[in-house]
Amino acid sequence: MTSTKPTNTEVVEEQHHGGHHHPPTTWKTYFTFSTDHKVIGIQYIVTAFVFFLIGGIFAMIIRGELITPESDLVDRTVYNAMFTMHGTIMLFMWTFPVLAGLANYLVPLQIGARDMAFPRLNALAFWMVPVFGIILMASFLVPGGPAQSGWWSYPPVSTQNPTGLLFNGQFLWLIAVALSGISSILGAVNIVTTIFRMRAPGMGFFKMPAYVWTVLSAQMIQLFGLPALTAGAVMLLFDLSVGTSFFDPAKGGDPVLYQHFFWFYSHPAVYVIILPVFGIFSEVFPVYSRKPLFGYKVVAVSSLIITGLSAVVWVHHMFASGTPSWMRMLFMFSTMLISVPTGIKVFAWVGTIWGGKLRLDTPMLFALGGLVMFVFSGITGIMLAAVPVDIHVNNTYFVVGHFHYVIYGATVMGVYAALYHWFPKMTGRMYYEGLGKLHFWLTFIGANLNFFPMHPLGLQGMPRRVASYDPEFAFWNVIASLGGFLLGMSTLPFLLNVISSWADGKKAPDNPWRAIGLEWLVSSPPPIENFEKQLPIVIEEPYGYGKSTPEKLVANPSELN
Secondary structure: OOOOOOOHHHHHHHOOHHHOOOOOOOHHHHHOOOOOHHHHHHHHHHHHHHHHHHHHHHHHHHHHHOOOOOOOOOOHHHHHHHHHHHHHHHHHHHHHHHHHHHHHHHHHHHHOOOOOOOHHHHHHHHHHHHHHHHHHHHOOOOOOOOOOOOOOOOOOHHHOOOOOOOOOHHHHHHHHHHHHHHHHHHHHHHHHHHHHHOOOOOOOHHHOOHHHHHHHHHHHHHHHHHHHHHHHHHHHHHHHHOOOOOOOHHHOOOHHHHHHHHHHHHOHHHHHHHHHHHHHHHHHHHHHHOOOOOOHHHHHHHHHHHHHHHHHOHHHHHOOOOOOHHHHHHHHHHHHHOHHHHHHHHHHHHHHHOOOOOOOOHHHHHHHHHHHHHHHHHHHHHHHHOHHHHHHHOOEHHHHHHHHHHHHHHHHHHHHHHHHHHHHHHHOEOOOHHHHHHHHHHHHHHHHHHHOOHHHHHHHOOEOOOOOOOHHHHHHHHHHHHHHHHHHHOHHHHHHHHHHHHHHOOEOOOOOOOOOOHHHHOOOOOOOOOOOOOOOEEOOOOOOOOOOOHHHHEEOHHHHO
16 A cells, blocks of 8 residues: 655645745835745844843833832832733743744754745734734723733732723733734644745754744643643633633632643743753754764753653642642652753763863854853752742742743753854845853843842742842842843944844854854755755764764755755
């Protein structure tokens, strides 16, 4: 019996945009409904960075309030609204979209595909981002009052509506979060399908770059976790607007049920965020160490192990929510267990760097800085996994410090490493190395000054989510606020670097880093459909530094030009 399943090549040809020739990419292209995965990737990244700047301004105002014990900068209602918007923007409008942009840009190139599996669906998923971004910002300004219940939006606070107006800030906030979930689910379906069905001939799973493994693992979490959060947001919206009582205990509802819906996705979401960053580290360290990725296959499989274990750790966020003792013990064990595959990756990166010919260019500096801060966040994460410690520091700044070391210290540093590393490929221009290194040191110093003081503050008992506090906490808050202002200013050399080098930087060669990977075998920037004449035929592993040249990754590389 003959199989009717299409080959990789046939699937790619089917998605080949009908073989039409596209006009060259200009700045106007980024304001159109383009189906080119590279255009969509940059649209995601630039849009996310605009919201990153907005969320950063909110953060600096919050740190300005906290530089003194008294609440004397903004009204408490405004503070609570800014606090809510800062967390929401940084997660739903910056972190997820920027990582989606990198995945959109890199995955088809790295697996030898001409585009994503569903280009129009890909474009739709992106254009939902500015839509729910506008709705989210509107929630801060509507007459009914802004959302003030934090980015987690726990009931009963999130179901209170003192104004009686339907279109209040909390209502719009929930609409935005639900749309964000739908957009991310569409993106996950597209990316998973692309990786499974559109790899170049010869590219088995263990010839995929580690970055593709981590993106696949992260998007599988999106598929099983996001429906829970989206459903919880819709149920909360019904409680707020049409009088249902899913989470109202006075009417037979259960507010703790919402916490389960929320954290069943929102803790695995940390792995959705950090896994692609792990992939970035696994791409950057071999290039700038000139060594193969240590333990490549184990590193790849550890991503899938993290995906599986991420489904059984969410209750550690609820140790103080009346959780039974047996459940506390079970989830303490599962939370500590997930550190094992994570630790495997850390040891692999150290093994890659050790004895290498290190080149401390900007991408390598950001990757090293992100690794250092991730290891610190992992240590505090293990502390929080232990029930006695978690109960002691629950709802304190210790938790905030741990979270920000993961989300900013590791994730944002990793994103910067990726943006600098692939900037020549995306733009065809070289960035300015001096500005890049200045950006790194301002970011690294500012982040540690901002987030490290939160740990002693939490151990001393300072509660989070407050606008005023006991004067005994003033010293560490001053340090944190000064670090926050420095961190905010650190984006200026990055913006100057990107804008000036993109507009008038030195023209980039196709492979400025002498890296091994399919994306480095095409022009900078790549042509519209990546591999225009013939798809590459992969014959080597992706990390052959010291064993092969970039051209030996594929058969007949001359046919790519």
